[in-house]
Amino acid sequence: xxxxxxxxxxxxxxxxxxxxxxxxxxxxxxxxxxxxxxxxxxxxxxxxxxxxxxxxxxxxxxxxxxxxxxxxxxxxxxxxxxxxxxxxxxxxxxxxxxxxxxxxxxxxxxxxxxxxxxxxxxxxxxxxxxxxxxxxxxxxxxxxxxxxxxxxxxxxxxxxxxxxxxxxxxxxxxxxxxxxxxxxxxxxxxxxxxxxxxxxxxxxxxxxxxxxxxxxxxxxxxxxxxxxxxxxxxxxxxxxxxxxxxxxxxxxxxxxxxxxxxxxxxxxxxxxxxxxxxxxxxxxxxxxxxxxxxxxxxxxxxxxxxxxxxxxxxxxxxxxxxxxxxxxxxxxxxxxxxxxxxxxxxxxxxxxxxxxxxxxxxxxxxxxxxxxxxxxxxxxxxxxxxxxxxxxxxxxxxxxxxxxxxxxxxxxxxxxxxxxxxxxxxxxxxxxxxxxxxxxxxxxxxx
Amino acid sequence: xxxxxxxxxxxxxxxxxxxxxxxxxxxxxxxxxxxxxxxxxxxxxxxxxxxxxxxxxxxxxxxxxxxxxxxxxxxxxxxxxxxxxxxxxxxxxxxxxxxxxxxxxxxxxxxxxxxxxxxxxxxxxxxxxxxxxxxxxxxxxxxxxxxxxxxxxxxxxxxxxxxxxxxxxxxxxxxxxxxxxxxxxxxxxxxxxxxxxxxxxxxxxxxxxxxxxxxxxxxxxxxxxxxxxxxxxxxxxxxxxxxxxxxxxxxxxxxxx
Numbered sequence: 212x213x214x215x216x217x218x219x220x221x222x223x224x225x226x227x228x229x230x231x232x233x234x235x236x237x238x239x240x241x242x243x244x245x246x247x248x249x250x251x252x253x254x255x256x257x258x259x260x261x262x263x264x265x266x267x268x269x270x271x272x273x274x275x276x277x278x279x280x281x282x283x284x285x286x287x288x289x290x291x292x293x294x295x296x297x298x299x300x301x302x303x304x305x306x307x308x309x310x311x312x313x314x315x316x317x318x319x320x321x322x323x324x325x326x327x328x329x330x331x332x333x334x335x336x337x338x339x340x341x342x343x344x345x346x347x348x349x350x351x352x353x354x355x356x357x358x359x360x361x362x363x364x365x366x367x368x369x370x371x372x373x374x375x376x377x378x379x380x381x382x383x384x385x386x387x388x389x390x391x392x393x394x395x396x397x398x399x400x401x402x403x404x405x406x407x408x409x410x411x412x413x414x415x416x417x418x419x420x421x422x423x424x425x426x427x428x429x430x431x432x433x434x435x436x437x438x439x440x441x442x443x444x445x446x447x448x449x450x451x452x453x454x455x456x457x458x459x460x461x462x463x464x465x466x467x468x469x470x471x472x473x474x475x476x477x478x479x480x481x482x483x484x485x486x487x488x489x490x491x492x493x494x495x496x497x498x499x500x501x502x503x504x505x506x507x508x509x510x511x512x513x514x515x516x517x518x519x520x521x522x523x524x525x526x527x528x529x530x531x532x533x534x535x536x537x538x539x540x541x542x543x544x545x546x547x548x549x550x551x552x553x554x555x556x557x558x559x560x561x562x563x564x565x566x567x568x569x570x571x572x573x574x575x576x577x578x579x580x581x582x583x584x585x586x587x588x589x590x591x592x593x594x595x596x597x598x599x600x601x602x603x604x605x606x607x608x609x610x611x612x613x614x615x616x617x618x619x620x621x622x623x624x625x626x627x628x629x630x631x632x633x634x635x636x637x638x639x640x641x642x643x644x645x646x647x648x649x650x651x652x653x654x655x656x657x658x
Numbered sequence: 659x660x661x662x663x664x665x666x667x668x669x670x671x672x673x674x675x676x677x678x679x680x681x682x683x684x685x686x687x688x689x690x691x692x693x694x695x696x697x698x699x700x701x702x703x704x705x706x707x708x709x710x711x712x713x714x715x716x717x718x719x720x721x722x723x724x725x726x727x728x729x730x731x732x733x734x735x736x737x738x739x740x741x742x743x744x745x746x747x748x749x750x751x752x753x754x755x756x757x758x759x760x761x762x763x764x765x766x767x768x769x770x771x772x773x774x775x776x777x778x779x780x781x782x783x784x785x786x787x788x789x790x791x792x793x794x795x796x797x798x799x800x801x802x803x804x805x806x807x808x809x810x811x812x813x814x815x816x817x818x819x820x821x822x823x824x825x826x827x828x829x830x831x832x833x834x835x836x837x838x839x840x841x842x843x844x845x846x847x848x849x850x851x852x853x854x855x856x857x858x859x860x861x862x863x864x865x866x867x868x869x870x871x872x873x874x875x876x877x878x879x880x881x882x883x884x885x886x887x888x889x890x891x892x893x894x895x896x897x898x899x900x901x902x903x904x905x906x907x908x909x910x911x912x913x914x915x
Contacts, residue, residue, distance in 0.1 A: 296693070336794050340716035344703075347724025351696065354731055358689055366735065373732040377725060384720070397794060527838075 223328055230323070231332045235312050243465040247274040250517045257521040278458065286454035291361030300359060301452065301459035304352025308466035311345040314338035314399050315473045318483045318501040330483075330502065334400045339387055342474055343380070346429060350376040352463065353431075353438060353448045360451035368447030371528065372431070372438035378535035379428035379435075385543035386422040389415045389550045390478050403482035412479035417546045419479045421539055423515075426471040428535065430464065432516055434523035437531060472512035473505075480508050667708045671701040692730050699723045710783040713794050857883040869895045 223231070248263065248271055255262030263270035288297065318330035335341070350372060357369015391397055393415065394405040402411075412419040428435040439447030446452075449460045476482055483501030484490065486508075494500070526534070549571075556562040556570065600620075608623040610616060675698050682694035699722045706715035783793070790796045801809050845853045857880050860866035871894055872883035884894045 296689075335712055336792055337712045337716045340713070340720060344716050344719035344724065347720055347728070348700065350724075350728070354728070355693070358731075358735060370732065370735050373728050373735070377728055377732070380720075380724060 224326065227323065227326055227328055228332070231328075232313075235332060236309060239309060239312060239466050239469065240462075242469050243462055244274045244278065245271075246465050246468065246513055247277075249513070250520070253514065253517045254521045257518075281458045281461070282455050284454045286456070287451075289361055289451050292451065293359040293361065296355050296359035298456075300352050300356035301456040301463075302352075303355065304349055304463040305459040305466075307345050307349030307352065308463040308470065311342050311349075311470045312466075312473070314341055315470070315477060316399050316403060316482055317505050318499065319497060321499060329400065331400060334398050337397045338399045339391075339397045339402070339474070339478070342470070343384060343387075346467070346470075347376065347380060349463065349467065352460070356452065356460070357438075357448040360448075362451050364444045364446070365448050365450045368438045368440075368444050368450070371444075372448060374532065375428060375431070375435070375437060375535075378532060378540075379425045382421055382535060382539035382543055383425040383429060385540065385547060386418045386425065387478065388543075388547050389418040392547075392550055392554055399477050399482070402478060403484065406481040406484060410479060410481040410484075415479070415550070417542065418550075419475075421543050421546070422475060422479065423512075425535075425539060426475060427516070427519065428531075430467045430471055430516075432464075432468065433520040434525050435531060436525060437528055440525055442525070468513060468516055469509065472509045472516070475512055476505065476508040664708050667704065671704045671708075675701040675705075688734050689731065692727055692734060695730075696723050696727045699727065710787055711793060713797055852882065856880075859883045859885070865895070867895065869893050871896065 251273070252262040252270070263273035266272040266276050288294065313332045314334055316329065316331040316334070320327055320329045322328075353372040354369045357365040357367070357372065360366070390402060390411050393411060394402040396402060396405070431438050437447075438444075439449065441447075444450070449457055452460060483496075483505040485492070485495035485501065485504050489495045489504070495504075553567055553571065556567060562570070606623075608619045678694045678697035678701065682691045682698065685691050685694060699718060703715040703718040703723075706712070706718060787793045787796055790799045844850060857872040857874075859868050859872060860870045860883075869884055869888045871879040871881055874880050879896065881889065881894065888894055
């Protein structure tokens with residue numbers, strides 16, 4: 212990769228690369244253990260319980276102990292499983308989860324053992340796309356787990372997972388576009404650098420909201436946890452998994468949660484940049500302090516995940532798909548359209564912000580009035596259409612309407628079939644439906 | 659030739675690509691084939707990145723591995739996971755023509771790549787990447803200037819194909835769809851039957867076997883609680899009221915003691 216553009220990246224000594232990779236790995240595992248405990252405690256508080264408080268101070272070691280227990284449990288592999296794929300699936304999930312973190316920045320350039328280096332494993336011109344790509348590989352884990360278990364519920368879970376990832380990845384990718392337009396780059400470190408005066412969450416609020424929604428869909432967390440809906444599919448894709456393999460899915464889910472939170476922080480909340488009142492302090496964005504700001508922002512998102520889980524019921528599957536395809540994706544496209552137009556006006560016609568705002572307001576007003584007029588027209592059309600349909604279905608059934616043999620319209624009844632007449636004769640004292648049928652027969656001249 | 663990083667990457671990923679491609683052709687199960695293609699795609703993407711085309715590599719993973727292969731898997735799972743293709747020729751002479759065209763394509767490719775390798779030295783992408791200040795910028799400049807028409811035409815074609823698929827699968831709705839609300843109102847209408855779950859067998863009964871009908875609060879039996887197959891085999895264990903009263907007597911007798 213071009214070294215000139217990315218200054219410090221790609222120039223680390225080999226031991227620094229290994230050190231960073233190991234530290235990131237360890238940090239992710241520790242964050243996972245912490246998040247499980249944190250989630251259980253927060254959900255408990257929200258449900259008027261206390262939650263795990265026995266193992267270690269305030270129950271902090273509970274998830275570590277649970278992890279040990281999970282790893283040492285007996286492993287059961289179903290007879291009908293496709294063993295090779297069954298083995299690979301959790302490995303794909305967990306590996307992909309760890310890989311995505313390679314491009315997430317935790318802080319600015321610091322000095323580690325006398326070497327100046329950024330607090331980020333690596334970065335390259337398309338690192339946000341890299342995270343998207345790795346996320347889409349990670350989903351293979353879930354889908355293959357569902358398929359290879361050789362069981363019905365996991366298969367349904369895997370199926371849901373494929374449909375979910377296809378629809379939510381589009382909305383997610385589209386929400387990045389506005390950020391790329393503003394940052395002029397797809398590398399994580401440059402995107403953060405572009406948010407120095409003001410975060411993208413403020414200027415690109417719709418993109419931020421769409422990303423936050425689709426990231427919940429992407430991580431299969433409540434209320435979008437359809438692939439593992441325990442009320443419907445037992446455990447979904449991981450129903451047949453036990454012991455360490457199940458633990459790997461568990462780990463992957465929590466790391467994914469941290470990854471999407473970190474990506475949201477990077478793209479919209481200014482990454483490691485200090486939040487407003489703190490940013491007045493001169494050295495807030497230097498040294499090791501930014502790691503703390505980063506961690507707090509990521510925790511904010513994780514708390515949101517937990518809060519959502521404790522609050523919202525699971526969506527029905529068709530509602531969920533409809534929401535993705537008919538709300539999130541069109542809204543994203545419309546928003547990108549607006550952003551692109553605004554950029555062109557600013558860059559090519561050198562509009563000021565004020566001029567842009569007025570032009571935008573005028574355009575929106577025109578659009579609103581236009582759509583209102585169109586709505587009135589289409590409503591009228593719809594009404595006349597419905598009346599026509601109603602008149603048609605009230606008319607007696609004409610089997611050769613328009614010169615072709617046609618089936619009856621809804622509400623019309625096919626006048627005469629020998630079998631129905633026989634059936635009606637055999638039923639003594641018919642119910643309301645058959646009464647209607649006989650009327651229809653009497654009314655129709657053809658019979 | 660010196661051994662550098664790119665060569666190592668090429669040997670590993672190239673080998674895996676060939677294995678994946680062979681596996682895709684040779685495996686019997688459709689899902690295994692799909693997996694092998696995904697492996698080929700990922701390895702190709704790594705090769706692109708190693709050859710200073712990171713954008714192409716990432717888009718390859720997102721579009722082909724993430725979307726296209728995922729759709730494939732989806733369809734495979736819907737159609738039936740264990741269905742394997744029959745090996746009977748349906749079009750006469752298909753195998754012969756297949757081999758013929760396959761060999762022709764191989765010759766063409768070998769010739770093309772051979773001349774490309776011998777006639778021209780390797781230039782690499784570095785100069786092209788530097789021209790507009792980066793790989794992504796370079797691609798953007800080409801797509802939105804020289805290749806704008808081709809790019810837009812491809813987009814229009816894809817949209818048309820998508821629309822065609824939607825129209826082909828579209829069904830006119832004859833009646834308004836029944837909503838969840840209407841369904842649950844209908845559940846509680848008079849004559850709609852039991853609105854909630856039926857009682858479990860063995861509730862308040864002497865026994866919790868599946869063929870023991872639940873006893874309702876007034877002491878009568880609820881035959882609804884016994885599953886239909888058991889009922890139609892006449893296997894339900896109907897408990898005599900006298901037996902129940904005996905039980906009650908026994909329990910009361912115990913209480914008095």
